Amino acid sequence: MELIAIEANLVRKLNGPRLRFHRGIPILMSLAICWPATCAWPQQQSASGLDMASDASFSSAPEARQAPAQQAPSQFSGSVHGTVVDREGTVYEGVRVQLADTVSLGQSPREATTDSYGSFVFTGLPPGPFELTISSKGFATQVISGSLNLGQSYDVQPVVLLVDTAVSQVRVTASQQEIALAQFKQEEKQRVFGVIPNYFVTYAPHPAPLSTKQKFDLAWKSSIDPVTFVVAGAFAGIEQAAGSFSGYGQGAPGYAKRFGAVYADSFISTMMGGAIFPALLKQDPRYFYKGTGSTRSRVLYAISMSVMCKGDNGRWQVNYSGIIGGLAAGGVSNLYYPASNRDGAALTFENALIGVAGSAVQNIFQEFFVRKLTPKIPNYELSKP
Numbered sequence: 001m002e003l004i005a006i007e008a009n010l011v012r013k014l015n016g017p018r019l020r021f022h023r024g025i026p027i028l029m030s031l032a033i034c035w036p037a038t039c040a041w042p043q044q045q046s047a048s049g050l051d052m053a054s055d056a057s058f059s060s061a062p063e064a065r066q067a068p069a070q071q072a073p074s075q076f077s078g079s080v081h082g083t084v085v086d087r088e089g090t091v092y093e094g095v096r097v098q099l100a101d102t103v104s105l106g107q108s109p110r111e112a113t114t115d116s117y118g119s120f121v122f123t124g125l126p127p128g129p130f131e132l133t134i135s136s137k138g139f140a141t142q143v144i145s146g147s148l149n150l151g152q153s154y155d156v157q158p159v160v161l162l163v164d165t166a167v168s169q170v171r172v173t174a175s176q177q178e179i180a181l182a183q184f185k186q187e188e189k190q191r192v193f194g195v196i197p198n199y200f201v202t203y204a205p206h207p208a209p210l211s212t213k214q215k216f217d218l219a220w221k222s223s224i225d226p227v228t229f230v231v232a233g234a235f236a237g238i239e240q241a242a243g244s245f246s247g248y249g250q251g252a253p254g255y256a257k258r259f260g261a262v263y264a265d266s267f268i269s270t271m272m273g274g275a276i277f278p279a280l281l282k283q284d285p286r287y288f289y290k291g292t293g294s295t296r297s298r299v300l301y302a303i304s305m306s307v308m309c310k311g312d313n314g315r316w317q318v319n320y321s322g323i324i325g326g327l328a329a330g331g332v333s334n335l336y337y338p339a340s341n342r343d344g345a346a347l348t349f350e351n352a353l354i355g356v357a358g359s360a361v362q363n364i365f366q367e368f369f370v371r372k373l374t375p376k377i378p379n380y381e382l383s384k385p
Contacts, residue, residue, distance in 0.1 A: 081121035082156030091118025180208035219275035232263040247338025273325025302363035
């Protein structure tokens with residue numbers, strides 16, 4: 001802007017004498033025309049007087065005889081120009097280009113913006129090294145150095161914009177349902193020694209709550225797993241060998257009844273405590289692996305998890321679904337056990353308390369041993385206690 005103002009003042013100074021000269025012509029002409037009508041000079045003298053007046057007019061304006069002054073040439077005449085494109089060669093408009101040179105050191109860099117053809121240009125540059133900085137939102141800033149000779153027109157090779165790596169990274173946030181589904185699929189693969197189902201435990205530090213369908217899926221798959229039938233058969237054989245539940249008798253019929261009772265206990269307990277009541281009370285039936293902290297804190301945590309659980313809202317609460325599920329399973333078992341071995345109400349509550357204690361022991365094993373024996377668990381980054 002300062003350069004433009006100086007040039008404008010220079011033009012006004014140079015044009016001033018010419019302007020006064022041209023404005024003087026009508027005045028002289030008026031005097032020449034009016035002079036014969038007001039004076040008694042001869043016609044020849046009038047004409048001569050007009051010529052003399054004209055000569056006198058020209059002689060009285062020495063500025064008009066001078067050639068118009070020319071604009072002083074710029075001190076420097078070098079220039080730098082170039083084009084900004086993308087990888088496909090498409091030109092980019094509106095890219096910011098800054099130029100810094102050694103002569104203007106200490107001053108703000110000169111700036112330009114690429115036009116609709118992707119071009120930029122800097123003129124009136126001094127000779128010497130220069131540096132171009134090309135920047136645009138979403139693209140990596142580039143710096144190009146060069147050296148300009150006196151009066152040289154420096155052509156910068158086409159500048160190819162590169163996508164900024166920090167911008168090109170796209171963060172995809174999955175919904176809570178998608179996260180829960182992914183964790184659920186992982187839990188379905190959890191097996192101790194690669195064989196025994198270990199579905200009702202999550203090793204993720206921040207697990208998403210299970211949906212009602214997922215709770216029933218886990219309970220159902222755990223109940224119909226081949227290993228569950230094998231374990232039920234083994235316990236039935238132990239009971240028959242020990243003569244437990246004599247009302248079932250011996251032989252194949254007795255074994256079949258014992259097997260049915262053992263499997264029914266497992267199935268009803270899993271469905272009641274792992275699906276039905278958790279769905280009704282909106283509680284999570286899984287064990288939430290801690291994995292960090294002192295041994296004492298982890299033991300206390302495992303024991304507390306036998307009577308505590310997380311709600312679907314993520315808050316800790318009393319494990320009503322597990323406790324009520326155990327009591328309900330004990331009550332249902334009275335329908336298929338021999339009359340002599342059926343539990344009364346007092347014994348049912350006693351067995352429920354034993355079940356809570358057994359759950360505490362099982363949780364301690366989960367906390368310290370089972371994870372090491374369960375292959376193919378993702379390397380979750382465990383949260384600090």
